[in-house]
Amino acid sequence: MPNYQLDHLDQLEAESVHILRETAAQFQNAALLFSGGKDSIVMAHLAAKAFWPAKIPFPLLHIDTGHNFRETLEYRDAFVEKLGARLVVGLVQDSIDKGRVQEEKGPFASRNKLQTVTLLDTIEEHKFDACLGGGRRDEEKARAKERFFSHRDEFGQWDPKNQRPELWNLFNGKYHPGEHFRVFPLSNFTEMDVWMYIQREGIELPTLYFAHEREVFERNNSLLAASEFIPLLENEKPSRRTVRFRTIGDITCTGAVESQAANLAEVIAEVAAARQTERGTRADDKRSETAMEDRKREGYF
Amino acid sequence: MDLLRFATAGSVDDGKSTLIGRLLYDSKSIFEDQLLAVEESSRRRGDAVVNLALLTDGLRAEREQGITIDVAYRYFATPRRKFIIADTPGHIQYTRNMVTGASTADLAIILVDARKGVIEQTKRHAFVSNLLRIRHLVVAVNKMDLVDFSEQVFNDIVASFHDFASRLDDVADITSIPLSALNGDNVVEKSKSMPWYRGSSLLYHLETVYTGGTSNHVDARFPVQWIIRPLSQEHHDFRGYAGRVAGGVFKPGDAVTVLPSGFQSRIKKIHLPGGAEAPEAFPPQSVVMTLEDEIDISRGDMLVKANNPPRNSQDVEAMVCWFSQKPMEPRGKYLLRHTSRETKAIVQELRYQVDVDTLHKKEGVPSLGMNDIGRISLRTANPLFHDSYRRNRLTGSFILVDPGTHETVAAGMVV
Ligand SMILES: Nc1nc2c(ncn2[C@@H]2O[C@H](COP(=O)(O)OP(=O)(O)OP(=O)(O)O)[C@@H](O)[C@H]2O)c(=O)[nH]1
Ligand SMILES: [Mg+2]
Numbered sequence: 001m002p003n004y005q006l007d008h009l010d011q012l013e014a015e016s017v018h019i020l021r022e023t024a025a026q027f028q029n030a031a032l033l034f035s036g037g038k039d040s041i042v043m044a045h046l047a048a049k050a051f052w053p054a055k056i057p058f059p060l061l062h063i064d065t066g067h068n069f070r071e072t073l074e075y076r077d078a079f080v081e082k083l084g085a086r087l088v089v090g091l092v093q094d095s096i097d098k099g100r101v102q103e104e105k106g107p108f109a110s111r112n113k114l115q116t117v118t119l120l121d122t123i124e125e126h127k128f129d130a131c132l133g134g135g136r137r138d139e140e141k142a143r144a145k146e147r148f149f150s151h152r153d154e155f156g157q158w159d160p161k162n163q164r165p166e167l168w169n170l171f172n173g174k175y176h177p178g179e180h181f182r183v184f185p186l187s188n189f190t191e192m193d194v195w196m197y198i199q200r201e202g203i204e205l206p207t208l209y210f211a212h213e214r215e216v217f218e219r220n221n222s223l224l225a226a227s228e229f230i231p232l233l234e235n236e237k238p239s240r241r242t243v244r245f246r247t248i249g250d251i252t253c254t255g256a257v258e259s260q261a262a263n264l265a266e267v268i269a270e271v272a273a274a275r276q277t278e279r280g281t282r283a284d285d286k287r288s289e290t291a292m293e294d295r296k297r298e299g300y301f
Numbered sequence: 302m303d304l305l306r307f308a309t310a311g312s313v314d315d316g317k318s319t320l321i322g323r324l325l326y327d328s329k330s331i332f333e334d335q336l337l338a339v340e341e342s343s344r345r346r347g348d349a350v351v352n353l354a355l356l357t358d359g360l361r362a363e364r365e366q367g368i369t370i371d372v373a374y375r376y377f378a379t380p381r382r383k384f385i386i387a388d389t390p391g392h393i394q395y396t397r398n399m400v401t402g403a404s405t406a407d408l409a410i411i412l413v414d415a416r417k418g419v420i421e422q423t424k425r426h427a428f429v430s431n432l433l434r435i436r437h438l439v440v441a442v443n444k445m446d447l448v449d450f451s452e453q454v455f456n457d458i459v460a461s462f463h464d465f466a467s468r469l470d471d472v473a474d475i476t477s478i479p480l481s482a483l484n485g486d487n488v489v490e491k492s493k494s495m496p497w498y499r500g501s502s503l504l505y506h507l508e509t510v511y512t513g514g515t516s517n518h519v520d521a522r523f524p525v526q527w528i529i530r531p532l533s534q535e536h537h538d539f540r541g542y543a544g545r546v547a548g549g550v551f552k553p554g555d556a557v558t559v560l561p562s563g564f565q566s567r568i569k570k571i572h573l574p575g576g577a578e579a580p581e582a583f584p585p586q587s588v589v590m591t592l593e594d595e596i597d598i599s600r601g602d603m604l605v606k607a608n609n610p611p612r613n614s615q616d617v618e619a620m621v622c623w624f625s626q627k628p629m630e631p632r633g634k635y636l637l638r639h640t641s642r643e644t645k646a647i648v649q650e651l652r653y654q655v656d657v658d659t660l661h662k663k664e665g666v667p668s669l670g671m672n673d674i675g676r677i678s679l680r681t682a683n684p685l686f687h688d689s690y691r692r693n694r695l696t697g698s699f700i701l702v703d704p705g706t707h708e709t710v711a712a713g714m715v716v
Binding site for chain 1: 302303304332333334335338342356357358359360361362364370371372373374375376378383385397398400401404405514516518526527529530531532533535536539541543544545550572574575576583584585586587589600624636638639641694695698699700702707708709712
C-alpha cells in the first residue's frame with residue numbers, strides 16, 4: 001500500500017498554488033506585488049507554475065520608492081521579460097510630486113512609509129481588487145495573525161481585531177465596491193522553507209543575496225549600504241566589507257549582514273545557524289513595538 | 302519531512318500562549334532579537350518575569366489586555382518533525398478565531414488551569430475540536446506550580462476530563478500531561494518537581510504521536526477550480542482542469558464522470574504545477590488534468606469515479622458553528638461556499654442547539670446566536686456534490702456568507 005505522503009515543501013507548494021488559482025477565480029482584477037525580494041520572486045515562480053502552460057493571469061505590480069539597489073531593477077526587468085508578464089510600476093516620486101505625501105527629512109528619512117500611499121493610490125487607479133503579497137507569517141508577530149485572504153476596507157485599512165474566520169480550504173473573497181483584498185500565498189512558508197524551495201527549484205536570485213564586497217556603514221546595530229540616498233552622520237564612516245542581504249527592500253532600511261556565503265548551500269547553512277530574525281536587520285520595524293501592525297493597518301504590504 | 306499541525310484550546314488565561322512561547326523558547330526556536338524584544342516589553346509592562354506569551358500575542362490590543370484575540374501561527378522544527386502551531390484565543394467572544402485555527406489541525410492541546418479544573422469553556426473547546434474531527438487530544442494540566450505539583454489535583458482533573466470526553470465522538474487518543482508553562486516543567490524537559498509523572502514531556506509526545514494525516518485516499522473527488530486555456534501557438538488545443546485533489550487517487554487512463562453534467566471521459570494526463578507529468582494525484586496535491594474528450598466543464602464542477610459518486614443533492618443536514626453577532630435567521634438566505642462551488646442556500650430548519658456543557662440537545666430554540674453550535678437542514682439553489690464531514694473534511698465542509706455584509710457567518714460540517 002503506497003503511503004501517499006507529501007514532502008513538506010510539496011505540501012506548501014500545493015497550498016500556495018491553490019491560493020493563487022483561487023485568487024484568479026474569485027477576483028476580476030488581481031495584481032501580484034513584486035519587490036524584487038526573494039519572497040516575491042518565489043511567489044511569482046509559484047504563479048508561473050500554477051497557471052502552466054498559460055501565462056500568469058495577473059500583472060506584476062512594483063511599488064518603487066526610487067531608492068533601489070541597482071541590482072534589483074536589473075533583476076526585475078529580466079525576470080518580467082522571462083515570464084512574459086506585464087509590469088505595472090507605482091512611483092513614490094509621483095506621489096511626492098503630486099503632493100500626496102511629504103518626503104521625510106534628515107539623515108533617518110525613509111520612503112518606506114510613503115509607499116503605503118503610493119500603493120493604495122495605484123490600487124485605486126488600476127481598480128485592482130486583490131493584491132498578492134509575499135508576506136509570511138513567520139516574519140513578524142503581526143503578520144503571524146493574518147489570514148490568507150485578508151480584507152481591506154475602502155480606505156485600504158486592515159482591521160486585525162475583526163478578521164473574517166477562515167476555515168479549511170475555503171476562502172471568502174467577497175467585497176463591496178472600493179474594498180479590496182490582500183492575498184498571501186506564502187503564509188505558511190518559513191524563511192528556511194523559502195530558501196530550501198529556492199534551492200530545490202533552482203530559482204535564480206539577485207546577486208545581493210550572496211556574499212559580495214560593498215561600502216557599508218553602521219547605524220542602530222544595522223549595516224546599511226552607503227548610497228546617494230542616505231546622508232551620513234558625522235561619526236559614520238563607510239568601509240568596504242564582505243556582506244550579503246537576508247531581505248531586500250528599500251535601500252535606506254535594508255540591513256546587510258557580514259557573510260562569506262557565496263552560494264545557496266552556504267546561505268542555507270547560515271540561515272540554519274542564524275540567531276537573529278531576517279527582519280532584525282530592517283530599520284523600519286525598529287521604529288516601535290507594533291510598527292508592523294501600525295503600518296499594516298494603514299494599508300502597507 | 303513529516304509535518305504536524307496542532308492548535309491550542311482551553312479557557313482564557315489558562316496559559317496557552319505562555320505554553321507556546323515556552324515550547325518555542327525551550328526548543329531554541331526563538332531568535333535573539335525576538336527574545337530581546339519580549340524581555341524589553343515585559344520590563345516596560347512591569348511583568349515580574351519575561352512574559353513568553355508576548356511571542357505570540359503580537360497585536361497591540363492583545364498586548365494591552367494580556368489576552369489573545371486572534372489566532373497566531375507559529376512554526377518550528379526539530380530533527381524529528383516540522384510543526385505548524387495555531388495558538389488560539391480562549392475568550393468566548395473570539396470562538397470563531399479558535400475555530401479558524403483548529404480547522405486545519407490534526408491535534409489539539411487542551412489547556413486546563415490546575416486551580417480551576419475542567420470548566421465550561423474547556424468543554425466548549427474540546428467539543429469544537431471534536432466536531433472539527435481533531436482526533437488526537439492532549440490534556441495539558443497547567444500551572445501545576447500553583448497547586449504544589451499535586452498528583453491528586455492532576456488525577457482529579459484528568460478523571461473529570463475523561464468523564465466529559467466519553468460523550469465525544471471517535472477520539473483516537475487522549476494524553477494527559479501535568480505542566481508549568483511558566484517554568485517549563487514537562488514542556489521540553491521532564492520536570493524534577495513531579496517525579497510521580499511517568500509519561501513523556503509535551504514536546505516528545507508531539508514529536509512521536511502517530512496521526513496518519515486526515516486526508517481521504519479512498520473516494521476520488523476533484524473539484525475543478527480553474528480552467529487553463531493558454532491559447533498560445535505552442536499549446537493551441539490545451540484545455541486543462543486545475544484544482545486540488547479533495548479525495549482518493551486519480552491516474553491517467555482512469556474513467557471519470559463530470560458532475561453535474563454526468564458526461565464521462567478518461568484522464569489523459571496529470572500535470573503537477575509547472576507541467577511535470579505525474580503517474581497519480583492524491584490529496585492535498587494541486588494538479589492540472591487533461592481529458593480524452595472535449596467536454597464542457599467549468600469551475601465548481603467535480604470529477605469523480607462513476608462507481609463511487611458523492612452525495613448529490615440540494616438538501617443538506619449539517620452541524621454549524623455560528624460566528625456572527627447577527628443571529629441565524631429562520632428561513633434566512635445565505636451564500637454557501639463548498640469546495641470550488643458557490644450557491645445560494647436557505648435555512649430550512651434549526652433542529653437543535655447543542656448545550657456545550659452537557660452535550661445535550663436543546664430542541665425548540667428559535668435561532669443560533671454568536672458562538673452557538675447546532676444542527677440545521679439547508680436547501681441549496683444548486684446541487685452540492687458532497688460527503689459527510691466524517692468521511693471527508695474537504696467535501697464535507699462549507700461556510701455561509703451573509704449576502705449583504707459579505708461576512709463569513711457560519712462554518713458547517715455535513716452530517
Ligand atoms: N504560575 C503560573 N502562571 C502561568 C502558567 N502559565 C501561564 N501562566 C500565567 O497565566 C496568565 C495567562 O497566560 P496566557 O498564556 O496569556 O493565557 P492564554 O491561555 O493564552 O489566554 P488567552 O489566549 O487570552 O485565552 C499569564 O499571566 C501567565 O503568566 C504556569 O504554568 N504557572
Ligand atoms: Mg493566549
